[in-house]
Amino acid sequence: MLSERAQILLKTLVERYITEGQPVGSRTLSKFSGLELSPASIRNVMSDLEELGLITSPHTSAGRIPTARGYRLFVDTMLTIQPLQQMQIRELEGLLLPDNPTRAVAAASNLLSQLTEFAGVVLTPKRRGIALTQVEFLRLSEKRLLLILVTADGDVQNRILLTERDYSPSELIEASNFLSQHCAGRTLEEVREVIYQELRHLQGDIAFLMNAAVQAGSQAMADEANPVVISGERNLLRVDDLSNNVERLRQLFRVFEEKTALLQLLDSGQRAAGVQLFIGGEAGIAPLDDCSVVTAPYEVNGQIVGTLGVIGPTRMAYERVIPIVDITAKLLSSALSHQGS
Numbered sequence: 001m002l003s004e005r006a007q008i009l010l011k012t013l014v015e016r017y018i019t020e021g022q023p024v025g026s027r028t029l030s031k032f033s034g035l036e037l038s039p040a041s042i043r044n045v046m047s048d049l050e051e052l053g054l055i056t057s058p059h060t061s062a063g064r065i066p067t068a069r070g071y072r073l074f075v076d077t078m079l080t081i082q083p084l085q086q087m088q089i090r091e092l093e094g095l096l097l098p099d100n101p102t103r104a105v106a107a108a109s110n111l112l113s114q115l116t117e118f119a120g121v122v123l124t125p126k127r128r129g130i131a132l133t134q135v136e137f138l139r140l141s142e143k144r145l146l147l148i149l150v151t152a153d154g155d156v157q158n159r160i161l162l163t164e165r166d167y168s169p170s171e172l173i174e175a176s177n178f179l180s181q182h183c184a185g186r187t188l189e190e191v192r193e194v195i196y197q198e199l200r201h202l203q204g205d206i207a208f209l210m211n212a213a214v215q216a217g218s219q220a221m222a223d224e225a226n227p228v229v230i231s232g233e234r235n236l237l238r239v240d241d242l243s244n245n246v247e248r249l250r251q252l253f254r255v256f257e258e259k260t261a262l263l264q265l266l267d268s269g270q271r272a273a274g275v276q277l278f279i280g281g282e283a284g285i286a287p288l289d290d291c292s293v294v295t296a297p298y299e300v301n302g303q304i305v306g307t308l309g310v311i312g313p314t315r316m317a318y319e320r321v322i323p324i325v326d327i328t329a330k331l332l333s334s335a336l337s338h339q340g341s
Helices: 004-020 026-033 039-051 068-077 086-095 101-116 169-183 188-201 204-224 233-238 246-258 260-269 318-340
Strands: 119-123 132-141 144-151 156-162 228-231 276-279 291-300 303-313
Touching: 004 026, 004 039, 004 068, 026 039, 068 276, 068 318, 086 101, 086 318, 101 119, 101 228, 101 303, 101 318, 119 233, 119 260, 132 169, 132 204, 156 204, 169 188, 169 204, 228 260, 233 246, 233 303, 246 260, 260 291, 260 303, 291 318, 303 318
Parallel strands: none
Antiparallel strands: 119 228, 119 303, 132 144, 144 156, 276 291, 291 303
């Protein structure tokens, strides 16, 4: 447990460092802390905080900066959140009303990036369990067909099928009608089961077409689904705390490009109740050691389906970023639930 004056000095140090980006010395702490302490007393407390691993002294300065552990204590026990005004929330709500989930997720990622001037990330909902509303075949040329799948959430997927023989217009209509009759309102997984059960009742060539359509449709959904949507990565190039280490920045952008580690991190955020913070090494991803990740899960009709968040430097205005992430998750939940109703 820190003494009251140690807490005040740590809080003041973190706030001044976030605001100014420069190591904080005892004179600054004396000026902004409101404590009537001698420079010697302040230096003694600073020394204690440094021994506890809460602050550290860069080699080039007599001042101190927070460590990841210092930021964690500050966020958990000293942070005063600045909630968004109702007018700001209504403005944001107006920006999150696209006409389908894919665009809603992209809009949320862009919104997070624009509001924080860091990188916005969204773990998209898994596409399993989405019902089909329309299936159609179009002949492109001999042995080439276009498969069109329309899902209940308004998404349209196209896939080219290469067939072993040419199909007549009447055969394509028959295949489309069969799928529409047996499969409308069912998911692709359910469609596959229906077709396998019905194969023995179908003519061989139509059965081949049905099977090819379901396989191609499943692959199209997998290919089109982007598990992590990232916006504003280039904002981080303007962050001095990150851009002064070119090799670390290169590693960070490799994380953005490969997405696997981000996917795991965001996936763990789905199990959190509300906003969750990963400061520095807490993310378990080495290139993010100089970063903080603020995440929150979002829902569709009360069921958590994904996570969104912001990636920025550990020196970020947490009191401002946390409510932005929180309200964006709530607004995306509302937009997706409204679309699904």
